[in-house]
């Protein structure tokens with residue numbers, strides 16, 4: 001049934017799904033780690049400002065040593081969480097994980113069928129340094145987190161991860177870490193267009 005949908009329709013479908021995720025997700029941008037925080041969409045600017053001030057105060061009150069330890073631990077936790085998401089089939093519905101195609105952040109070297117086309121699976125090493133960039137499936141310049149969602153939707157048959165959620169951030173953090181010391185080249189296209 002999917003194959004009876006013309007290709008451009010499929011691309012539009014994916015773009016719409018991703019765009020829906022973006023709109024939904026932007027309501028969650030100010031979400032704090034605490035589940036006690038009210039849903040951000042319903043928060044006033046004042047409440048969001050107060051939350052940010054409260055967070056800063058909490059962190060600045062720590063001794064410099066404790067502060068460093070806190071930052072390190074928060075970042076390590078984020079990285080570990082991103083790594084576990086990368087290996088988790090729960091992001092999709094077809095049993096695939098990111099590592100199915102990008103094992104160890106690299107590539108199986110295989111191709112994925114997309115309608116009548118085939119797409120080579122890229123290694124993700126150095127890739128974060130090329131974002132934001134244009135992607136044909138979105139017909140727009142997109143961020144790394146949005147690209148991760150393209151794969152979630154198209155290749156793992158999952159709902160897009162809400163942008164600004166800790167899942168989206170932690171996955172992007174893990175993938176960005178695969179571009180350590182790579183000079184930024186935003187917009188650089190790796191495939192022939």
Ligand code: HEC
Pocket residue numbers: 086091096097098099100101102111112119120121122124127135144147148151152155156171175190
């Ligand atoms: C079924 C195989 C498959 C799975 C599973 C998969 N990907 Fe991909 N990935 C691809 C293919 C094919 C491309 C090339 C598509 C493109 O660049 O538009 C790609 C491209 C990418 C890119 C952009 C590379 C570039 O050079 O622009 C990123 C980032 C990425 N994948 C991350 C992920 C993440 C994160 C996951 C898990 C949430 C994931 N992928 C799951 C096949 C897969």
